[in-house]
Amino acid sequence: MPDVAFASPVVSALATLLFIVWMLKLRDRLPMDIPNERSLHMRPVPRSGGIAMMGGIFAGFALMQTPLVVVLPVALLVAFSHFDDAHGVPIPLRLGIQLVAAAAFAFGSLPTLGLPALALVLAGILWATNLYNFMDGSDGLAGGMTVLGFSFLGAGAWMSGDAALLADCAIVAAAGIAFLLFNFPPARLFMGDAGSVPTGFLAAALSLQGWRDGEWPLWFPVMVFAPFVVDATLTLLKRIIARERIWQAHNKHYYQRLVRMGWTHRSTALAEYSLMLICGATALWALRHSAYLQLAAAGLVALHVALALLVERVWRKHKNSHIEAA
Numbered sequence: 001m002p003d004v005a006f007a008s009p010v011v012s013a014l015a016t017l018l019f020i021v022w023m024l025k026l027r028d029r030l031p032m033d034i035p036n037e038r039s040l041h042m043r044p045v046p047r048s049g050g051i052a053m054m055g056g057i058f059a060g061f062a063l064m065q066t067p068l069v070v071v072l073p074v075a076l077l078v079a080f081s082h083f084d085d086a087h088g089v090p091i092p093l094r095l096g097i098q099l100v101a102a103a104a105f106a107f108g109s110l111p112t113l114g115l116p117a118l119a120l121v122l123a124g125i126l127w128a129t130n131l132y133n134f135m136d137g138s139d140g141l142a143g144g145m146t147v148l149g150f151s152f153l154g155a156g157a158w159m160s161g162d163a164a165l166l167a168d169c170a171i172v173a174a175a176g177i178a179f180l181l182f183n184f185p186p187a188r189l190f191m192g193d194a195g196s197v198p199t200g201f202l203a204a205a206l207s208l209q210g211w212r213d214g215e216w217p218l219w220f221p222v223m224v225f226a227p228f229v230v231d232a233t234l235t236l237l238k239r240i241i242a243r244e245r246i247w248q249a250h251n252k253h254y255y256q257r258l259v260r261m262g263w264t265h266r267s268t269a270l271a272e273y274s275l276m277l278i279c280g281a282t283a284l285w286a287l288r289h290s291a292y293l294q295l296a297a298a299g300l301v302a303l304h305v306a307l308a309l310l311v312e313r314v315w316r317k318h319k320n321s322h323i324e325a326a
Helices: 002-025 049-064 068-087 091-109 115-134 141-160 163-183 193-212 219-224 226-241 254-260 265-288 290-325
Strands: none
Touching: 002 049, 002 163, 049 068, 049 163, 049 193, 068 091, 068 193, 091 115, 091 193, 115 193, 115 226, 141 163, 141 193, 141 219, 141 226, 141 265, 163 193, 193 219, 219 226, 219 265, 226 254, 226 265, 254 265, 265 290
């Protein structure tokens, strides 16, 4: 078991690299992300890099014999999301497939949950699945967050002595490292729905497995992925209050506003990495020192709210200056 657990992330990274090299040779046949008024990039970029990343993850999972209750829903999401990347599908159908995957995992992994708790779990999985997709809009952002987020989850599993969960988290992080080599600004390849949707699902699934097995409380993965959770949640709430059509694509996330204000993709990614390092390190510290959990959680909430307000204020000044100039 230790040898397989050590080898599986290496296999995941190498398989991802091989898939990416092969895919880039077929670049003209891949679904392309064509720039539009909501885009942050200026040239067409292949958006199926997630296929390569998920191929590497499946290779690692095969070595670890990761339970099918995790693997099969992920495979369903990869296949459907790749079709969505290539052809586009209606939002109700997209959510329906995601709900099927979430229900399959929840009923298989958490069979003793009552109906109210099960409904909350399904909602949480669906939100994690989609918020990861929402945050995949700037070079290197979702890829880097995959590396950092799953590394911190793996560290939490290591602290609890769960070798299998540690290996599964390391497999995802290793595939993220290989993908990031081609996605860090300037990106040669995008993750696309085929990568962001199943990766978000895995963030929820592995987090719930750790919670089920007593490795950590639910606040731990939420704190680890706080930069994603806060940005996506605040943006959604603001759009609901403004009575906007929340299912339509937009460019109002805080990371998008940073780029639109003149930040480069590289500086935006590095700033988000720094924020996630702070959140992940704080979450690990609080996991060891649970007496200080409330203080750590309050500090992170205050930090994110302050940053959100700062970005909002600077954005309004930037927008007003452009209006006056016009």
